[in-house]
Amino acid sequence: MTLPTRSLYGIVFSVAAVGVVTGAIYVLRDYVPVLSLGVLYLPAVLVVAVFFGLVYAVAVSILSMAAFNFFFLPPLHTLALRDSANWLALGVYLVTAVVVSELATRSRRRAADAGQRQREATFLADVAGILLEAEHVQDRLKEVAAAAAAALGLSAARIEIDSVRRPEPGEGTADLRVGDRYVGRLFFSAAEAPEPAVAERVLPALASVVAVALDRERLQRAALEAEALRRSDAAKTAVLRAVSHDLRSPLTAIRAAGEGLDRADLQLDDRDRAELLHTRARSPSRSTRRNAHSIEHQWRRFELATPLEVHEAPYRDLGDPLLAYVRDLTADPDVAVSLVMPELVVRGWQRLLHNQRALYVKRLLLFEPRVILSSVPYQLFR
Numbered sequence: 112m113t114l115p116t117r118s119l120y121g122i123v124f125s126v127a128a129v130g131v132v133t134g135a136i137y138v139l140r141d142y143v144p145v146l147s148l149g150v151l152y153l154p155a156v157l158v159v160a161v162f163f164g165l166v167y168a169v170a171v172s173i174l175s176m177a178a179f180n181f182f183f184l185p186p187l188h189t190l191a192l193r194d195s196a197n198w199l200a201l202g203v204y205l206v207t208a209v210v211v212s213e214l215a216t217r218s219r220r221r222a223a224d225a226g227q228r229q230r231e232a233t234f235l236a237d238v239a240g241i242l243l244e245a246e247h248v249q250d251r252l253k254e255v256a257a258a259a260a261a262a263l264g265l266s267a268a269r270i271e272i273d274s275v276r277r278p279e280p281g282e283g284t285a286d287l288r289v290g291d292r293y294v295g296r297l298f299f300s301a302a303e304a305p306e307p308a309v310a311e312r313v314l315p316a317l318a319s320v321v322a323v324a325l326d327r328e329r330l331q332r333a334a335l336e337a338e339a340l341r342r343s344d345a346a347k348t349a350v351l352r353a354v355s356h357d358l359r360s361p362l363t364a365i366r367a368a369g370e371g372l373d374r375a376d377l378q379l380d381d382r383d384r385a386e387l388l389h390t391r392a393r394s395p396s397r398s399t400r401r402n403a404h405s406i407e408h409q410w411r412r413f414e415l416a417t418p419l420e421v422h423e424a425p426y427r428d429l430g431d432p433l434l435a436y437v438r439d440l441t442a443d444p445d446v447a448v449s450l451v452m453p454e455l456v457v458r459g460w461q462r463l464l465h466n467q468r469a470l471y472v473k474r475l476l477l478f479e480p481r482v483i484l485s486s487v488p489y490q491l492f493r
Contacts, residue, residue, distance in 0.1 A: 121163035125171045128155035133178050145183045152179065153211060160215035168212030176205050227309065234262035235316050242324035248272070255321070259297065262313055263305035269298045272325070285310060287318035294318045294325070429468075430475050437482060447481040454486040 132155050136148045152175035160168035180190055238255050245251040252270045260268035270287070274296040278284045283301040287294040297314070299305075305313075440448050452469045469486065476482050 117163075121159070121167045124163065125159050125167050125174070128159060129171060129174050129178055131155070132175065133182060136179070136183060140183065148183070149179050152176075153207065157211055157215055160212035161219055164219075165212050165216045168216070169209060172205055172209060172212065228312075231262055231309070231313055231316075234258050234313070235320065238317065239320050242320060243327065245324070246328075248321070248324045248328055255317075256297070259313070259317055260299065263299075263309055265299045265303055265305060267299065270321075271296050271298065272321075285314055287314060287321060289315070289318050289322045292322065294322045430471065433472070434475060434479075437476060437479060441479065441481045444481075447483060449483040449485065450476065451485045451487055453489045456488045456490045 129152070132151050136145070136151055139148055152172075155175065156168050156171050159171045177190065181188060237258055241251050241254055241258075242248055249272065252272070256268045256270045259270070260266065272295040273293070278298060278301075281301050283299050283304050285297045285299075285305070287297060295318075297317075437448055437450075440446055450472070452472060454466055454469055473484055473486075476484060
């Protein structure tokens, strides 16, 4: 089995560092006391500790002590020491090397932890930006999963919202939860599970951001539905008010003109009689025009997407023009007509009284092909 690349580099660098320092001491031994030159091994131990860890640093410390003893302390070229002071010096040197190695290792570990936490903070900020600007959370989950894999040290990952499926063989999972709420599940390769400490920090925060984005999307959808219902109700109210107002006024004028013409005790000259006849004849047309203009105005006011077409018809004969118009449209076999009528919700016999027009149109078009009749309930309150 081959050694990992980092382990191989650590062994080679450690042996080379001890060899370089030993050569430097050999060159300087004629100018500086040999025992004082042993401190030159400390930089090699420190460098190895910073880049490769405590295990390699301890190995370099022992190897440095053996090399210094073998090459420079009497008796030379043996591992035996003649002077007990040399043993004390070597012991102090070894303890110092181990302490320095441990301090360097802790410093490197803190730097690595700080870098990891910075990456986690950046990851959460990026995920929050991705999800909170997305119209649909599901469309951006692939980007979020890729960022989560990078933060957890995984090659790939996948997020499934409200997932209930079990992991496949060779697949690992981690639940995304916010308190007691289950948000989804993270899937990854079982061969590269994330570190528990990193997962404990990242996964709850990721679940919280995803949950907030899902709640935001749900609230937006509810707000749009509420706005659509409000606009629809406002449009129904406006149309009904326009129809009821514009039909009451001409009916009063027609009734008054008809009663005036029928009364035998009322003396009318030719001019007055002609004016009453003209009023009775033109009121329906004026009513139709005013009604159409009012409905068109309300329709534009509420910015309804469906275009409105208003067709005039004689007031007393709405059925024939409406039937002719509908049949003209349905002559094309690819065309279907949808007719929406307001139906006033009242009790008892009053329902028939207030919905005569709707019932008349229903009866007229009930058996017409490709005609869809829809009634919209509209409640009246005192």
